[in-house]
Amino acid sequence: MNATDPIRRSTDVHRLLDEAFAGVELTPEVQDLKEEIRDNLLFRVAELEASGVEPSDAARRAMRELGDVRALVDGGASAPSSGRSESAAEAAMRYRVRPKPGFVVRTVLLSILAAAALVVLVLGLADVMSLGTGVLIGLSAVFGVALGVVTADALRQETTANHPLPTGRAVAFGASTGVLLAGLAFTAVVIVRLDLAWIILGALLVVAAIAVLSYLGATQTNRHKAWMLEQERAATFANRFDEDPAAAARFGIYTAAIWTVAFVVAIVLGLTVGWIWAPVALVGGFVVMLITLARMLFGAEAGRKS
């Protein structure tokens, strides 16, 4: 491979390439294409030179072989292809992706494990089986971890309509789902077995998980995918937070304020009325946050219509 590696001193290629792209509007996509073509041209020129062609001839020949750049830029999508008249539904049927066997096995086994943990946990809580509190907490953790892994694993799979989520995001979804479920199970253990003050830990887990999930949900986007970039050029999107970054920043501050108040109220409620009522404040905070999110994301548009 080294023998044909591009010789980057050749300036002819760069000049000819600039000429070929002269007058073409350099959108990021076109710039991308140009860089890709440049790299491949340099390879081809090096190859031609290695076979004894004069450097300046080599550059011109490589450009000639490339064909019409302009047609590529203008009609990128409508260039000659093999029958692209089929409908989206037909294409989806044709290109449907079957699940990987390993994924199916993992999901089934982990789901069974989670279900078993939940059943034993419920039996333990109902005193049908006599289990120690530590074991019950362990079962809550197993329940959460198993379903968290199932969630992350599922999101990592590619489907017909979706590319897999980036690993980090899939893991975050899985972890927060796991923490949410484990937190709920732990809360049940607290109510039956432990001092009620522990409920604040369960509530904390649940609320933290919900907050992370809300964040992930609100920032979930396809906007870096190639087809979305293409559509974006055709139509502008009416996502308030994309149009108006200040609104997103305001939402962040509102969220921080809402949760601060919710936690203070939760502790006050716990100390005065009783810990069993503390989560009510957190649920209230969550509802207020969702309403704020809904109003900020879609309120402006609704206002414009009416």
Added chain:
Amino acid sequence: MIQDTADEAFTADLLRGHTDTIVLGVLRRHDSYGFEIYKSIREATGGAYEIKEATLYASYRRLVRDGLAEAYWGDESQGGRRKYYRITDAGRAAFRSNISTWVATRGIIDDLLGTAVPAHTKGTRA
């Protein structure tokens, strides 16, 4: 010689009609970049035919847009950036489906032209 030119045009047309599948076939083996894909196709034809690079760029864009391949920029020590393509699971599915379509079509054409040869294996590789 005249016959040769007609043959070349015929073969080039046939190849062009299957550019996307051919590119997917190359990507199925490993991630690759434009010139390497171009070269493997040229080598597979013994250097006799080639698919124009412009046709290939159009094919890459289609594949990426349809989610059959993904593009990413590689880090190159030589100073230039290199755009690599990776086949997706949807791309593999499309490749398999195109192959079975091709095999069926080839059977029909062989029957129609009376060229059916039992040991005919060209075209199923890749």
